[in-house]
Amino acid sequence: MGEDPMTESNEISRRTFLSRGAAVGGAAVLGVGGATALAGCSNSSTASNQPPVTSGSSPGVGKGAPRQGGSATVGTLAEIDGFYPPLNHWDTNGFLYANTVYDPLMAIAADGSIQPYLAQSLTPNATYDVWTMKLRPGVTFHDGSALTSTVVKSNFAALLASPLTKVPVEEITSVDTPDSLTVVYNLSGPRPTFPSGLTTQVGYVVAQAMIDATNSGQTPNPIGTGPFVYSQWQPNNFFTATKNPHYWRGGYPYLDQITYKPIPDGTQRAATLQSGGVDLILTTDPSIMSQFATNSAYQMVDNLKGDLIEPTVAFIMLNCAASPTSDLGIRQALAKSMDRAQILKIFGSNYTKPASGLFLPGSPYYSETSYPAYDLAGAKALVKQYKAQHGTPALQLSTIPDPRDVQLVQVIQQMWNQAGFDVSIKTVEQATIITDFITGQFEAVTSYQFGAIDPNLNYVWFSTTTVAPLGKIGLNFARNSDPQLEAAMRIGRSTTSLAQRIKAWQAVNERLAVDLPYLWLEQFPIALVGDQRIQNFAALQLPDGGKGYGFDEGVFFPSQVWMA
Amino acid sequence: MGSYLIKRFAQLVVVTFVISILVFLLVHLLPGNPASVILGANDTPHNQAVLFKQLGLNKPLVEQYTTWITSALHGNLGESYLDHESVGHIIATGYPIDLELIVISQIIAFAVAIPLALVTSRRPNRPLDNVSTTGTFGLLALPPFVIAPILVAIFAVALGWFPATGFTPITQSLGSNLRDMILPSIALTFGSIAVYYRLLRSDLISTLQQDFITMARAKGLSSTRIMWRHAFRPSSFSLFAAAGVNIGALIAGTFIVEYLFALNGLGFSLVNAVNQRDYLVVQGITLVVAVAYVILQFIVDFLFTVVDPRVVRG
Numbered sequence: 084m085g086e087d088p089m090t091e092s093n094e095i096s097r098r099t100f101l102s103r104g105a106a107v108g109g110a111a112v113l114g115v116g117g118a119t120a121l122a123g124c125s126n127s128s129t130a131s132n133q134p135p136v137t138s139g140s141s142p143g144v145g146k147g148a149p150r151q152g153g154s155a156t157v158g159t160l161a162e163i164d165g166f167y168p169p170l171n172h173w174d175t176n177g178f179l180y181a182n183t184v185y186d187p188l189m190a191i192a193a194d195g196s197i198q199p200y201l202a203q204s205l206t207p208n209a210t211y212d213v214w215t216m217k218l219r220p221g222v223t224f225h226d227g228s229a230l231t232s233t234v235v236k237s238n239f240a241a242l243l244a245s246p247l248t249k250v251p252v253e254e255i256t257s258v259d260t261p262d263s264l265t266v267v268y269n270l271s272g273p274r275p276t277f278p279s280g281l282t283t284q285v286g287y288v289v290a291q292a293m294i295d296a297t298n299s300g301q302t303p304n305p306i307g308t309g310p311f312v313y314s315q316w317q318p319n320n321f322f323t324a325t326k327n328p329h330y331w332r333g334g335y336p337y338l339d340q341i342t343y344k345p346i347p348d349g350t351q352r353a354a355t356l357q358s359g360g361v362d363l364i365l366t367t368d369p370s371i372m373s374q375f376a377t378n379s380a381y382q383m384v385d386n387l388k389g390d391l392i393e394p395t396v397a398f399i400m401l402n403c404a405a406s407p408t409s410d411l412g413i414r415q416a417l418a419k420s421m422d423r424a425q426i427l428k429i430f431g432s433n434y435t436k437p438a439s440g441l442f443l444p445g446s447p448y449y450s451e452t453s454y455p456a457y458d459l460a461g462a463k464a465l466v467k468q469y470k471a472q473h474g475t476p477a478l479q480l481s482t483i484p485d486p487r488d489v490q491l492v493q494v495i496q497q498m499w500n501q502a503g504f505d506v507s508i509k510t511v512e513q514a515t516i517i518t519d520f521i522t523g524q525f526e527a528v529t530s531y532q533f534g535a536i537d538p539n540l541n542y543v544w545f546s547t548t549t550v551a552p553l554g555k556i557g558l559n560f561a562r563n564s565d566p567q568l569e570a571a572m573r574i575g576r577s578t579t580s581l582a583q584r585i586k587a588w589q590a591v592n593e594r595l596a597v598d599l600p601y602l603w604l605e606q607f608p609i610a611l612v613g614d615q616r617i618q619n620f621a622a623l624q625l626p627d628g629g630k631g632y633g634f635d636e637g638v639f640f641p642s643q644v645w646m647a
Numbered sequence: 648m649g650s651y652l653i654k655r656f657a658q659l660v661v662v663t664f665v666i667s668i669l670v671f672l673l674v675h676l677l678p679g680n681p682a683s684v685i686l687g688a689n690d691t692p693h694n695q696a697v698l699f700k701q702l703g704l705n706k707p708l709v710e711q712y713t714t715w716i717t718s719a720l721h722g723n724l725g726e727s728y729l730d731h732e733s734v735g736h737i738i739a740t741g742y743p744i745d746l747e748l749i750v751i752s753q754i755i756a757f758a759v760a761i762p763l764a765l766v767t768s769r770r771p772n773r774p775l776d777n778v779s780t781t782g783t784f785g786l787l788a789l790p791p792f793v794i795a796p797i798l799v800a801i802f803a804v805a806l807g808w809f810p811a812t813g814f815t816p817i818t819q820s821l822g823s824n825l826r827d828m829i830l831p832s833i834a835l836t837f838g839s840i841a842v843y844y845r846l847l848r849s850d851l852i853s854t855l856q857q858d859f860i861t862m863a864r865a866k867g868l869s870s871t872r873i874m875w876r877h878a879f880r881p882s883s884f885s886l887f888a889a890a891g892v893n894i895g896a897l898i899a900g901t902f903i904v905e906y907l908f909a910l911n912g913l914g915f916s917l918v919n920a921v922n923q924r925d926y927l928v929v930q931g932i933t934l935v936v937a938v939a940y941v942i943l944q945f946i947v948d949f950l951f952t953v954v955d956p957r958v959v960r961g
Binding site for chain 2: 158162164165171246249302317318319320344345346347348350351352354355357358359360556
């Protein structure tokens with residue numbers, strides 16, 4: 084939540100793990116389908132490869148006829164650790180690079196359905212445990228080799244062999260390739276939303292030559308089917324890619340070249356945009372968003388104006404297995420003593436939206452819950468009750484050594500102490516805090532998580548099946564073991580009725596408001612800010628002609644960007 | 648002098664060896680481990696064990712150190728756990744940026760501090776001297792991370808004279824390179840200006856009270872000649888000693904400047920490597936920086952023996 088030196092990159096690193104975990108992990112726990120998603124996946128209509136003339140009046144949507152040629156430079160939050168899906172950790176920046184040199188098998192449509200992208204169609208059997216994918220014919224990788232079912236199978240084998248990506252794909256028991264353009268995924272059980280997993284890191288396809296080179300111990304340059312061809316990468320300095328003249332989507336990309344420059348300091352990144360050093364920047368700082376939102380010389384698109392399904396939210400996570408936060412009364416007192424309006428006033432620059440659950444107003448999944456309102460007197464009463472039996476409740480509030488996060492927890496510490504708690508603050512280094520999450524070595528800790536196109540992708544974080552004793556590995560970090568919540572999620576995973584799925588997830592949201600493993604703060608903000616020359620950075624036309632989800636928490640498709 | 652230098656060189660070798668052990672141990676004492684970073688949500692004991700074996704982190708520390716230092720002595724510092732880039736390549740790419748930053752910032756510092764000290768020391772406690780002394784106090788209080796955004800706001804955003812971030816290699820375009828490096832160098836130089844000015848001014852005031860200066864004045868030599876020829880040299884020992892130490896400190900100072908200006912120098916790489924527990928990169932960069940610092944001090948000591956032979960006797 085900050086822009087001080089070392090700040091924003093830390094934030095995004097942390098988010099990286101969480102969002103990656105959610106997104107990739109989600110592929111393993113696909114549980115719910117939806118009529119919308121399924122209908123979309125079955126679409127095997129002929130690809131409309133001719134770029135349309137776009138005309139938009141919204142920020143980030145191109146104005147006038149697209150122009151071929153030119154180059155664009157994008158200022159990013161941080162550098163990635165590599166291009167290879169089975170081994171590297173992709174965050175917002177990683178997916179930007181991936182959309183530059185690769186294509187995903189499936190993509191998210193503007194209406195939230197999952198649509199074919201590099202795939203031509205993806206259809207399930209009657210029981211949703213066998214999915215058949217048809218690949219688009221005539222697609223070639225940058226090295227001239229063809230996209231075939233064998234290459235897709237080989238990608239799957241590489242994903243399965245990697246400790247990083249094994250979990251997301253291990254429920255795929257086998258992959259068959261009956262012909263050169265057909266891939267059959269055999270799953271261990273019914274997975275109605277299997278396609279949504281293929282929009283994540285495990286759904287990007289690389290060339291066989293890249294897999295072979297990696298397997299022989301090399302670190303090859305990326306070879307994909309994407310709109311741009313890798314040109315040069317100096318980690319932490321820049322990544323440049325040039326137009327793929329043989330791109331399978333005729334007419335795309337518009338740009339001759341695109342360059343990404345990691346600029347970790349947010350203020351400097353904004354200054355670089357203002358001084359013309361880059362054409363487009365990513366930012367997660369509400370104060371910078373607030374500054375550009377009212378400046379007509381720039382176009383800004385942020386996730387605060389409406390996430391498709393489930394936004395990334397900031398919250399304080401409480402350990403339901405460790406004393407004193409294992410006591411529900413204590414968790415209620417902590418929630419009631421947090422004046423969220425005041426917190427957002429200080430840290431949100433009056434720009435971010437408060438969150439009171441997994442979904443925000445406007446989402447079909449949103450519903451009012453019984454999440455406690457600010458009630459200091461009520462909090463004091465609960466603490467008094469606890470004190471009578473156990474003495475003053477003392478707890479540690481952890482955060483990363485980020486100046487703004489530290490300020491945030493200091494404010495919360497004061498609020499909790501006012502209610503009668505004895506709160507100490509602990510700062511934990513970025514890499515360590517993630518291990519602490521997994522092993523439950525915390526009492527209360529700041530966190531950001533849960534952004535997903537499909538709520539079922541978050542199953543693993545809330546499930547009773549992933550709760551582990553303290554000190555043991557458990558993906559239910561908060562260790563909230565609620566059978567009612569589990570039952571609701573299982574309904575959500577198994578139903579193909581959208582109405583039932585929504586109802587199930589509203590029940591999950593309500594259970595979280597009752598159990599209070601998470602004290603909600605705000606929607607985690609992320610924005611793209613461009614000058615007036617760069618066009619269409621938040622719009623996407625899918626291969627089959629439909630509208631794509633052009634701005635997914637900072638990630639866009641560079642193939643359709645042009646310079647005015 | 649020969650035995651003195653041999654003794655100093657032997658000390659250098661011992662110090663470097665000790666540094667290599669400390670660097671290795673300190674990095675391994677950091678909380679967290681690279682496997683957690685690499686594995687993320689899949690950080691299970693089994694996966695950790697597999698990865699530790701792959702990375703050689705399951706071996707005893709002594710064996711890990713021996714393997715590392717032997718390879719380092721053969722010029723192989725290993726490769727990044729995360730992106731498999733060779734540490735030697737990371738250092739080779741990064742060090743010219745640090746070197747250039749330090750050189751330009753020191754040129755600016757000397758170019759400002761020396762003339763200013765020469766002028767103000769002639770008339771101490773006059774308005775110019777008072778303003779300069781107070782001003783340098785202010786400069787000392789302004790760290791690079793405060794100065795950098797101010798410089799960017801004025802010279803990059805408002806005036807558009809220099810870029811806010813970025814780096815063009817000198818081999819690509821000298822003009823663009825200098826344009827890119829001016830603001831980071833200025834951000835880095837303020838502290839040096841203050842230190843050099845105050846040291847030199849103080850020594851010059853003391854020197855100007857010496858008999859040989861009075862004699863020079865009696866001979867009718869011009870003030871400029873007296874200042875440059877007679878007063879500056881004996882007053883410059885503290886200045887150059889401080890410069891030697893300060894340049895070492897600047898290696899650390901460049902880290903924050905590189906972060907702010909998105910310059911892919913050693914500091915930038917080191918900070919990223921620390922955050923990601925990329926041990927070999929941290930060890931490699933720290934070792935190279937430490938050795939460079941020790942060698943620099945050796946050179947400074949050597950130059951002192953040339954300038955002032957009393958150092959050897961002392």
